[in-house]
Amino acid sequence: MSPVRILIIEDDNNIRRFLRLALEDEGYQVAEADCARRGLIEAASRQPGLVIVDLGLPDDDGKSLIRELRGWLSVPVLVLSARDREEEKVAALDAGADDYLVKPFGVPELLARVRAQLRRGAISLSGGSSSQVSFGEVRVDLAEHQVSKSGQPVHLTPTEFRLLAALIKGHGRVLTHRQLLLDTWGPGYADRGHYLRIYMGNLRQKLEDSPTQPQYLLTELQVGYRLAGMRMGD
């Protein structure tokens, strides 16, 4: 199997260099672009397996680049952004990005995210037909609507289950509040962030060992939620 090619669209030389070194060290092939225009050309010609996009590009705001990429590219898109621009991150995720990294970030964090996204891409490519999903000690049967933790059945209300199913469908992507609310409650509830907080709290109580230090049902403050450590099948 040929190594996965990763496209980095980032205008800062040093950041681009350290990204390339870290990724090449992991065995990926790396293509680079320093602006949105070149990025689009590279993405079309190189057929990358994953794209890393900086939101602060000189010739574009990143969001429209993502929207354009999403028109013909289904591979995961990872966004790099500054911490204090929550709305920007939400907009990028809503535009079709799969995950984001807050600057400054470390190499281990970057590699973990890249691996997670590539794994997810592989699963969705292979069809992911199994209705059995697990994370940690938790097993979920999507078809049977059954959830168990450490072998003990856990009772979820229908809404809690819908919310969990939405997170599972995301395959480890960060799902914005809006997306989750639409998936779980339907249109008309998009601005009721407090629903999510209550039901996510319930899910953490039922599924996490330590709800204040969750391992799987992770909070991205002011952005959304993500399910980490998910495996298909048993």
Place this chain on the structure above:
Amino acid sequence: MPPQRPDPDRLLESLKEQEAAAKRGKLKVFFGACPGVGKTYAMLLAARERQAEGVNLLIGVAETHGRRETLQLLDGLPLLPSRKVEYRGRVLPEFDLEAALAAAPALIIVDELAHSNVPGSRHAKRWQDVEELLAAGIDVYTSLNVQHLESLNDIVAGITGVRVRETVADHVFDRADDVTLVDLPPDELLIRLAAGKVYLPDMARHAAKNFFRKGNLIALRELALRRTADRVDEQMRAYRTDQAIATVWEARERLVVCVGSGARGEKLVREASRLAAKLQADWIAVHVDDPELSEGAQKGRRQALEVLKLAEQLGAETLTIPGAHVAEALASFARARNATKLVVGRTLRPGPLRWFSGVANKLAETHPDLDVVLIGLEKGKPSHRPQPRPAATLPWSGYLWATLACAGATLLAAGLLRFFDLANVVMLFLLTVVLVSIRFGRGPGAWASLLAVLCFDLFFVEPRGSLSVHDSQYLFTFALMLAVALVIGQLAAKLRLEARVAVQRERRAMALANIARQLSGALKQDQIVGIAEEYLGPLFDAGVTVLLPDAQERVHPCGNRPADEGVAQWVYDHQQEAGLGTTTLAAASARYLPLKAPMRTRGVCALQPRHPAVFDEPEERRLLDACLSQIALALERVHYVEVAQEALVNMEGQRLRNALLAAVSHDLKTPLTAIIGLAGTLERDPSPQIRHELTAAIREEAEQMHRLVANLLEMARLQSGGTRLRKEWQSVEEVVGSALHQLRLPLARYQVRTDVPADLPLVEFDALLIERVLVNLLDNAAKYTPAGSRIRVSARRVDEELVVMVEDNGPGLPLKDADKLFEPFTRGESEPATPGVGLGLALSRIIVEAHGGRISAENRPEGGARFRFTLPAGTPPEPEEE
């Protein structure tokens, strides 16, 4: 003889005048004896010359009256379109002041200075438009005929028999920078007239025959020449004064004019104005307000006030002084003001103004040191000015009551006569007279005296029922009784009047003292506005609105009363009153007065009085002015208090910024130094073991810096103002989790425990900011406790609050005054071993307080530190049931 040096006061004055003149535009008047001498022609000719010099000019108004030569001159000059004003069904072209001010040329031509604007225009007179143009720094060329000068109005009317209504105040003419006399000998003018080259205004056409007689023209020409010569003379003297050429420095003369009422008063004032101009003297027009006048003859008083108004227009200072004895009051006033001459009128016949002549004589007798100038006044024609109000009705009821009182006294006396002597009963009548005088004043008092004597004669002296007297002794009694009754009555009446005057004066003094006291305690603008409305309203029986300027110098009304902001803005910009009863924007329903303070105008006060005459009564007016200046002073004081406070806050801010810079530069440089050093060591390619340690250290330092920078950014964002909290109903559990996740590396070496109940309701806050508070508190705990210490985060709902605590079992807080920790850049120890500015806690406090909560720190009794903050719990929304 002392060396001749200019009087410093006068030098200062001329300096001020020059300074004001430098900012103002220059006024050039083309002055002529009568219509047809060619003023407009001369003016346009001059304008063309200026245009040839490259001056940016504009023709505002040029009355060519269709004359071809004049029209030709207009060719090629830029013309300001006139404003079309509809008035009584006709559309009249008017000078467009707004457009002229907006165009702001260097020079503007405005013909016919004496023109009266159509009602509804900004100003009543064109010369006021010109004043505004000058004030805006625009030079003006204008034209004027001699008969339009206010002070020469009477004389011209006397010569020609045609009275001109459109007049220009003399001071406008006197203050003109340049006067060019446009002269044409009468014979040539008559030839031009015969040739039809002179335009005659409609008004004067029927009188033209009389007007353009050669005799009239010669007289008018002489007047114009003289007036111009006076000006030249004055200029020469001014020059000599400036250059200290004069041999004698005499004190400036001051005239005091005693003003009566009606047309005679007007003439007196005009004469005095001319006299003052000739003498180069200041002049003061004074009306002595005899308390007697306030009793019955209100009409005369109002006329006198009208005359005072005219005097003010002619440039006099005007004043009403109270006093029963005109001569005494005048003399003492003249002394007090150091006046050299007293001007009084003299009528030929006795009448309502008889006291003028009496006054002159009395003055001459009692104050021989004062120069008294008598102005001959013709037998007065009735005033042509409309009376502001009908005369007050005479108090007939007083006479009725006096009659009734005498009847009562007679009945009582008849009863008492059985017990007492006739001589004693007489006293009863005297008592009646005194009481009537006190109650109803002088007239009824005198009437009662007469009645009392009659009743005494009719009913008590033999033969009763008849006026005849048997005993001639009684004639003496009657005479004496009448005299005593009259004297006592008049004294009593006077006492009563003086008491009333005193009461009024006291009312004013009290009002002023009250408002001053209230204002002195005011600390805010709204308070001052409130006081102004509360006190001025009842005092002047008027609706009061105060308008204050905003940062853009636009005035807006405070409070709910509506006000015409346009008028108020004009008043504010020009520092002159306008509106109701003035000649500027007179259509407004209220009078707008500027609130002038020593430094600048602080606002505008709009008064909507029930009786507009309030503003014409000098006493009331002075009281009003005093009140307004008190208010303006208070506004200015408050303004400067604010300025001072702002300066203090700025200084404090500056101090903080400096401390911040020092602390930040220290705390940034420390990790930077470490990073650079560590990276340098790495370059020398050490062993893998050391390399690992070094990179871990670099990363730790960099993350420390990152947190510091994050705090700094957040602080800057919060303090720059305008930041709104993004409050949402949040889960405390999630925020605690997120904070712990952020700090997972530094906290890895500590035992962290959380205690957040699962059923803790949502709380409304800005999640990122509260996360920052938690990160700071946790970071602090990690920094100041040894590795392996226990750190506990807990949240509880207590009553109406959410209480969050971060505790550790480290060495605890070193400060007794734990609150100091939350001030920027305080750290427990003086020289920190651990990096990180005290910024974190200061920021935490700002965030918590912005949410309406409190933050505090203390040492736990069992050892270690405890940081605690609260947030209002509120009532979270319930999700719909499933």
